[in-house]
Amino acid sequence: MSDEGGAEMTSRRRLHSAPAAPLDGEDLLCQILVRIPPLPSSLPRAGAVSKLWARVAADPGFRRRFLAHHRKPPVLGVFEKLGQDLVFSPILDPPDRIPPGRFSLCPEQEASFTHWTLLGCRHGRVLAIGSFSRHATLLVFDPVSRGRSYVPVPMDFRFNLCNVRGTVLCAAGNGEGHVHGDCHSGPFKVVLLGTRSRQEPAMACVYSSETGVWGPLVSTAEPCGAPVSRFPCTLIGSALYWWLNDSEDAMLEFDLDAQRLAVVRRPIFAGIGSSCIRIIRAEGGGVGFAVLVYPSFQLWGRKFSSDGVATWMLQRIVNMHEVIGLPSGIETRNEAIVGYSEDADVVLISVSTKQEHSTKHQHSAFIVQLDSMQSRELSRSFLEHSYHPFAYFYTAGAVQLPMVNS
Known part of the structure; x- marks a missing residue:
């Protein structure tokens, strides 16, 4: 083997055996914090750990990375009109639950x-x-x-x-x-x-x-x-x-x-009421429809041919019993899609159910993530068909973090 070849192999061995340079402590912390859930309490609670964590969590550059990493904001609640009030109803659990009065607008404020x-x-x-x-x-x-x-x-x-x-x-x-x-x-x-x-x-x-x-x-x-x-x-x-x-x-x-x-x-949805249909962003990013034909949930999308002709296609059919966890034999009625957020890619679904041997129907509401079809039951019912979900990266107190020990 030539001296030149031996030197190259020695250099390679050194390269592979040399320990990796340690990441800067703050940069490593950024990589960790950017992956925490994008919920209202996440960054303020992280900032309360130490002065270093507080500085990272409050940095505008980190915040941009945080938003870009998650992209889809959480749905904090819904807005609706009740009388003359603009009412915000939170749907998250504590400590991420935002008090209704924080976002609501009352008539005395806007007389x-x-x-x-x-x-x-x-x-x-x-x-x-x-x-x-x-x-x-x-x-x-x-x-x-x-x-x-x-x-x-x-x-x-x-x-x-x-x-x-x-x-x-x-x-x-x-x-x-x-x-x-x-x-x-x-x-x-x-x-x-x-x-x-x-x-x-x-x-x-x-x-x-x-x-x-x-x-x-x-x-x-x-x-x-x-x-x-x-x-x-x-x-x-x-x-x-x-x-x-x-x-x-x-x-x-x-x-x-x-x-x-x-x-x-x-598409023509014969025999399906408009309360069970919602225009959504389809898989692939184009316009589509979510159609609730209980117990099935249909996702439609539009495709264009090379000459520009549009065709509507049924992309997915999902069993809603499996998504929202209701027994397959349960009696349901008044199913409806009561809200949609294209930013969060979620729908709000309302279902009236009646247990076996019961005479009363119970109203239940669920928030469903369309890409993963994961759902969560909400603590309140939705009886109308036109709620306005509020999806946002809200970090209460992230700018004014509390004083912490180093």
């Missing part, structure tokens, strides 16, 4: 905002429409900071406020690589959708908090032929989708990038 309707909840904000000082106004409420923004309703949408739909989203939308964690502190967009009648086209408009103005009015090329559902719309990529009531095979699609509003075809 001049009357006759309002809850429209949407997304990216750390809640959108409502109503009258403020006798003018049609939108309220954008930030539950985390308790901040409020008021946006005048455009004249084209004041014809019938009860027939106006809308949603709020952060200005970044669902852009590639963006994680919705601190969106409540940045700019936002409001989207309004309205229809005058079944015989007229639907119209949409987008407001930007960065410019403070509404964009141009966008209309469908054809009438909707059906009223727009009160169900919250679904954001998939750069498009928003609304369910149309009384339509066999149509829904509304608003492409935010192309500024195009269109009536598009969907």
Whole structure:
């Protein structure tokens, strides 16, 4: 063997036998902490361990890594309108359970905002429409900071406020690589959708908090032929989708990038009530549907051929008895999908059950993760069909950590 070859082998042996350089203590801690569950109490509790842990947990760079690692925020609770109150109902257990009053909005706090309707909840904000000082106004409420923004309703949408739909989203939308964690502190967009009648086209408009103005009015090329559902719309990529009531095979699609509003075809779900169907982000990232035909749960997705022809496909059928843990012989009724969050990829399901030899039905609610089909029973019931799940990376006290010993 040549001297050169022997030297190379010796060098390789040294390389493999040399001990690995130890990771920097703080870097190793970051790698550990970034994997803890993204629940409200996680970072504050970690920060209470020592000054080093507190410094790492409060570092903005670590927070960005933490959000990017988990990507899907937890569902903290749901928003709903009860009387004139905007009520937040937590669904997590202690110590992650957020007191209802922390995020709720009471009429005495907003006395001049009357006759309002809850429209949407997304990216750390809640959108409502109503009258403020006798003018049609939108309220954008930030539950985390308790901040409020008021946006005048455009004249084209004041014809019938009860027939106006809308949603709020952060200005970044669902852009590639963006994680919705601190969106409540940045700019936002409001989207309004309205229809005058079944015989007229639907119209949409987008407001930007960065410019403070509404964009141009966008209309469908054809009438909707059906009223727009009160169900919250679904954001998939750069498009928003609304369910149309009384339509066999149509829904509304608003492409935010192309500024195009269109009536598009969907699958026909004959004999299935709209309360058991929800527009979702399908496997692969496109638009899809979750369909509850108890005891089965169907997941649909849309595929495009090379020439652009869309085909709807049934991607999965799941036995809901196995998912939510109910006995197969139990009597059920009034099954419904009562909420959906595309950010967390979860649905809220309500089921009324009756045990054998019992005459009373019991209402049960479950939150189901769509990709894993893991579920958790909730401590409260949901009797309506249009709740607004609030999914967010909320770390109460993560900025102002308590004093700790080193």
